[in-house]
Amino acid sequence: MKTLQYTAAxxxxxxxGLLASVASAQDSATLKPFRDKSMIKxxxxxxxxxxxxxxxxxxxxxxxxxxxxxxxxxxxxxxPLNVVTAQCGGQIELPYQSDAPVTICYEYVAxxxxxxxxxxxxxxxxxxxxxxxxxxxxVQFTLRSIARHIIxxxxxxxxxxxxxAADNLAAFIMLEVxxxxxxxxxxxxxxxxxxxxxxxxxxxAALRPHIAQRYxxxxxxxxxxxxxxxxxxVPVNREAGPVDLPKHRYGFCTQLSSPEHSxxxxxKYAFHQLIRDKHVDLPLLKxxxxxxxxxxx
Amino acid sequence: MKSFATTAIAAIAFASLAVxxxxxxxxxxxxxxxxxxxxxxxxxxxxxxxxxxxxxxxxERVKKRxxxxxxxxxxxxxxLKQKLTxxxxxxxxINAFYKFSTQTVHLCYEMLDWIENVAAxxxxxxxxxxxxxxxxxxxxxxxxxxxxxxxxxxALHETGHAVFDIQQIPRLxxxxxxxxxxxxxxxxxxxxxxxxxxxxxxxxxxxxxHAETPNIDTAILADSHSLGLQxxxxxxxxxxxxxxxxxxxxxxxxxxxxxxxxCAREYRQAENxxxxxxxxxxxxxxxxxxxxxxxxxxxxxxx
Numbered sequence: 001m002k003t004l005q006y007t008a009a010x011x012x013x014x015x016x017g018l019l020a021s022v023a024s025a026q027d028s029a030t031l032k033p034f035r036d037k038s039m040i041k042x043x044x045x046x047x048x049x050x051x052x053x054x055x056x057x058x059x060x061x062x063x064x065x066x067x068x069x070x071x072x073x074x075x076x077x078x079x080p081l082n083v084v085t086a087q088c089g090g091q092i093e094l095p096y097q098s099d100a101p102v103t104i105c106y107e108y109v110a111x112x113x114x115x116x117x118x119x120x121x122x123x124x125x126x127x128x129x130x131x132x133x134x135x136x137x138x139v140q141f142t143l144r145s146i147a148r149h150i151i152x153x154x155x156x157x158x159x160x161x162x163x164x165a166a167d168n169l170a171a172f173i174m175l176e177v178x179x180x181x182x183x184x185x186x187x188x189x190x191x192x193x194x195x196x197x198x199x200x201x202x203x204x205a206a207l208r209p210h211i212a213q214r215y216x217x218x219x220x221x222x223x224x225x226x227x228x229x230x231x232x233x234v235p236v237n238r239e240a241g242p243v244d245l246p247k248h249r250y251g252f253c254t255q256l257s258s259p260e261h262s263x264x265x266x267x268k269y270a271f272h273q274l275i276r277d278k279h280v281d282l283p284l285l286k287x288x289x290x291x292x293x294x295x296x297x
Numbered sequence: 298m299k300s301f302a303t304t305a306i307a308a309i310a311f312a313s314l315a316v317x318x319x320x321x322x323x324x325x326x327x328x329x330x331x332x333x334x335x336x337x338x339x340x341x342x343x344x345x346x347x348x349x350x351x352x353x354x355x356x357e358r359v360k361k362r363x364x365x366x367x368x369x370x371x372x373x374x375x376x377l378k379q380k381l382t383x384x385x386x387x388x389x390x391i392n393a394f395y396k397f398s399t400q401t402v403h404l405c406y407e408m409l410d411w412i413e414n415v416a417a418x419x420x421x422x423x424x425x426x427x428x429x430x431x432x433x434x435x436x437x438x439x440x441x442x443x444x445x446x447x448x449x450x451x452a453l454h455e456t457g458h459a460v461f462d463i464q465q466i467p468r469l470x471x472x473x474x475x476x477x478x479x480x481x482x483x484x485x486x487x488x489x490x491x492x493x494x495x496x497x498x499x500x501x502x503x504x505x506x507h508a509e510t511p512n513i514d515t516a517i518l519a520d521s522h523s524l525g526l527q528x529x530x531x532x533x534x535x536x537x538x539x540x541x542x543x544x545x546x547x548x549x550x551x552x553x554x555x556x557x558x559x560c561a562r563e564y565r566q567a568e569n570x571x572x573x574x575x576x577x578x579x580x581x582x583x584x585x586x587x588x589x590x591x592x593x594x595x596x597x598x599x600x
Binding site: 151155156157158159160161162164165168169197202203204205206207209210212213216217220242243245246248249252258261263266267269270271273274 | 457471475477516523526530556571572574
């Protein structure tokens with residue numbers, strides 16, 4: 001049913017916003033040395049549906065995957081990880097398979113575009129620009145999809161749901177790149193999740209948690225990382241709205257009396273123990289962090 | 298692989314089973330009262346404490362049974378970095394929790410009482426919530442299974458939190474789901490019979506959690522815990538993933554088909570996490586001694 005909607009959204013234009021914003025890091029020449037060292041291999045697959053042709057062409061032209069490839073170049077993997085953009089037969093996402101490439105579906109990109117506000121949007125009491133609403137969920141989806149594969153490739157010990165672990169890793173990375181990237185990607189993803197949570201059917205047996213649960217997990221990690229920056233999601237001295245972190249949750253998120261037990265710091269600790277200290281080229285990471293990612297055009 | 302699994306966290310699992318067995322007694326039975334403590338199975342880093350008199354009957358049964366002392370025995374192979382306290386207490390709410398500031402697992406009498414008087418009771422004897430799934434025993438689950446599995450599962454879950462915290466075990470998934478995975482994994486390490494009792498009892502518990510909060514709103518979805526049935530499906534999926542034949546009937550009855558194909562992978566994930574993060578802290582020689590202990594006793598099936 002949704003296929004038509006996504007196709008229509010594509011047809012009416014995945015206009016400049018998303019692709020321009022994602023592509024606005026650095027020029028190709030700057031990124032080439034990073035890309036050459038990256039274990040991420042990329043490919044843009046041509047769609048069979050002509051409606052997706054403009055998206056395909058724009059993604060390619062904007063070198064979105066090349067930038068992700070450069071960004072993730074410090075990651076040391078036992079073998080290359082293939083990341084592709086592709087048409088997914090009407091699905092917004094392909095079922096996870098550890099031996100399949102990471103696939104970013106044109107249909108998912110279309111949904112992001114469809115849900116983005118024409119001008120200013122809101123998630124709870126937070127303002128979100130169209131730019132943020134487009135960039136955030138795209139980056140989150142790409143990072144979490146890559147993270148899900150890396151979990152298996154590195155045989156990381158995961159206690160809890162691996163789908164949540166992938167979301168958590170994506171959120172943590174988004175928060176760590178820079179305050180600007182964090183704000184843009186967290187608010188944008190929150191906006192997208194909040195917009196789509198109402199329409200997602202609740203399936204308690206599904207491996208992946210409901211999008212509302214993922215939304216609150218994201219906020220929880222963000223608030224734990226920087227309570228002031230993300231305080232707009234915390235209903236203090238006001239009535240809680242439906243997309244605010246409820247009181248019964250945000251105490252766990254912040255753990256003000258013992259911050260090391262906040263959800264953010266648990267993930268930070270796990271990231272350091274399991275990934276950063278073992279699978280990251282730290283000097284290269286230092287260089288990558290000097291680049292201004294997701295800068296406005 | 299099997300050896301580590303069997304060996305590994307028996308410490309924790311046996312303990313919780315013992316708790317269940319003990320509480321399930323309506324009257325202290327001298328013949329089934331805790332066997333003599335084995336000195337070399339004590340864990341010097343496990344402290345036990347019975348507190349509170351509000352639930353006098355429960356208090357006495359638990360204490361007489363010596364269930365917390367058994368926890369210390371069962372945890373003896375685990376090389377804990379710091380002291381861990383287990384305490385039965387009254388909490389003013391139906392709950393069980395691990396408090397990291399004091400490194401204490403609190404098993405609340407209210408929770409034990411709820412298990413005995415709601416989750417392990419025939420639905421026709423309970424006041425039901427309109428338009429909600431029936432509270433009480435699921436078809437095919439006995440009262441004994443409900444009590445042993447529930448208390449064992451809850452104790453294992455809280456012990457999971459404690460072990461994560463004290464041993465500084467990294468977890469990338471959600472804390473509460475991670476603790477559930479510990480509980481589910483450990484339940485499956487003591488043979489098929491024990492596993493079936495535990496899984497059935499724990500699934501029955503999660504069903505009852507769901508039955509008590511049937512309306513799913515954003516506040517519930519925002520909780521740090523997954524929803525009751527989500528937790529039940531995940532634990533049952535681990536079991537089905539490990540032993541498809543043993544749990545085929547339960548999966549057919551309770552686990553939607555769409556989830557079943559991922560269960561083997563989910564179990565392998567838990568096994569991998571255990572091997573890499575918990576097993577290094579297990580004393581294998583000590584574990585062999587714990588393995589000689591009886592997990593479920595004859596009395597446990599006659600509750």
